[in-house]
């Protein structure tokens with residue numbers, strides 16, 4: 031029996047639950063869905079009277095919750111999720127819509143209106159598929175609702191108040207929680223119990239099935255536009271090689287059918303970004319004259335198979351500064367680009383076409399120009415340029431990864447094989463490594479820090495701290511971001527002498543820049559500057575247990591009770607398969623490792639940090655904060 035094929039369709043996607051409701055998180059986590067939680071900031075203030083029926087209000091609120099998160103993640107966090115799920119639960123009795131009570135009196139009013147009566151619980155759900163085109167967010171919304179009828183027993187005043195004083199009603203629609211004490215008030219439930227708790231799981235899975243498994247022709251003909259497909263169980267859905275994972279693709283398939291356009295020979299090109307688009311599903315007629323889809327094209331695998339070509343095209347175009355040449359609406363012909371980058375015309379033209387196919391350049395009859403996202407992230411002198419990290423990927427990581435097979439067999443990092451006698455740490459042997467190599471590394475770290483600093487700096491309220499020391503803080507990007515957000519903070523960056531000697535060219539300029547202090551030293555050997563908040567950003571995942579022990583013992587010893595340690599790392603999910611970026615980074619075989627949330631928590635607790643909080647930021651780095659135990663602990 032395959033219980034999870036539909037949920038499995040979401041495994042490789044960045045799924046975000048736009049809800050602070052612990053019940054929704056639990057329901058979805060319990061079925062093995064992996065997702066990030068980004069609570070929506072959408073205020074539930076839509077005018078109820080403008081909706082003909084109550085469930086339309088719940089659906090619209092759910093949709094707005096999800097769209098707010100999708101937009102925020104796209105704009106603020108520079109990271110577009112694949113799918114955002116929003117939900118809204120309301121209780122209706124007569125014509126009244128009940129949401130969460132604002133206070134105890136309100137809870138009393140709500141619960142009394144439910145006493146002895148049957149009411150409906152509606153949950154509206156929105157599944158928003160997101161994609162980014164030329165830096166613009168594109169969304170496809172699928173929504174639905176579920177209704178469950180609940181009947182309350184007659185509630186005495188005493189019982190009502192006892193229940194209200196339990197505190198349970200306050201964060202729940204209608205002022206009760208059927209899953210806990212509120213269950214005692216209920217005489218019967220007709221419909222999906224989980225729908226009352228906040229998420230109609232069964233209907234959700236059916237919706238996913240509808241989206242991810244294209245119905246065959248005969249099915250489509252009987253499906254009314256808004257009804258649930260006839261998937262009674264999910265056993266018949268296999269999760270093999272097929273790539274029906276692109277919901278847009280199926281939408282267009284459905285549309286073609288519904289519109290009555292003959293399918294024979296119809297080519298459904300999936301709406302997908304990226305270069306590798308050989309995917310087309312051609313419906314063919316079988317012997318009995320029924321239109322069928324042939325075996326599905328393994329687009330995911332083909333994409334992975336060809337991925338190295340795409341990466342290398344990006345690397346080479348960056349290295350040859352193609353995006354610098356084409357910045358700010360500059361349009362050039364291949365021959366002009368070739369002249370400027372001192373390359374062959376035919377080679378340049380192929381590279382430019384490759385970049386255009388990858389969505390990095392725009393090609394018109396006048397020539398080639400940068401797309402918006404190339405202007406923002408690929409031009410080397412732009413504030414959020416990833417150029418430095420791309421060059422690091424090309425010049426260092428690429429070589430390392432060509433030795434992956436040996437690395438896997440031996441379980442060791444292949445720096446020697448890839449780079450000759452170089453030591454593993456660029457900054458360890460200052461006489462050996464070129465200034466250029468160190469600068470390149472610092473530029474790479476600088477560009478990643480630029481992308482992540484804001485989300486790390488604002489992941490937690492740090493206003494209680496006065497002094498911060500960013501250990502291994504490199505060019506000070508996070509330090510500057512912290513001072514900007516918390517002007518009263520004194521921030522020191524502590525890093526190796528070779529790093530500190532080179533930071534000046536990375537400093538922001540302008541009269542409103544609050545200074546950050548830079549101190550040279552080795553955090554393994556030297557005394558650490560005093561601070562009430564220490565930061566380790568992208569440090570621990572590269573260190574072995576012994577080094578971590580030395581460093582965390584040292585920080586723990588210097589921290590006074592109430593001081594804290596903030597880690598910025600990618601937090602893996604508990605199964606350690608997501609996000610792929612962290613998992614793939616592990617293949618570098620550094621002596622360290624990537625950790626899950628519970629592992630970071632355990633690690634901090636081991637060194638005397640308590641009340642550990644983890645914030646999945648939606649950006650490339652997540653944040654983990656732990657407080658040094660007070661003596662009372």
Ligand SMILES: Cc1cn([C@H]2C[C@H](O)[C@@H](COP(=O)(O)OP(=O)(O)OP(=O)(O)O)O2)c(=O)[nH]c1=O
Pocket residue numbers: 048049050051052053054069070074095117118119120121130151201202203204206207208209212226227228
């Ligand atoms: C009726 C009922 C509702 N509820 C909960 C489900 C929802 O969390 C809540 C209704 O409020 P919602 O506004 O739907 O959700 P929320 O505010 O908790 O979270 P978010 O807006 O971030 O998604 O009431 C129960 O837990 N048990 C119940 O029996």
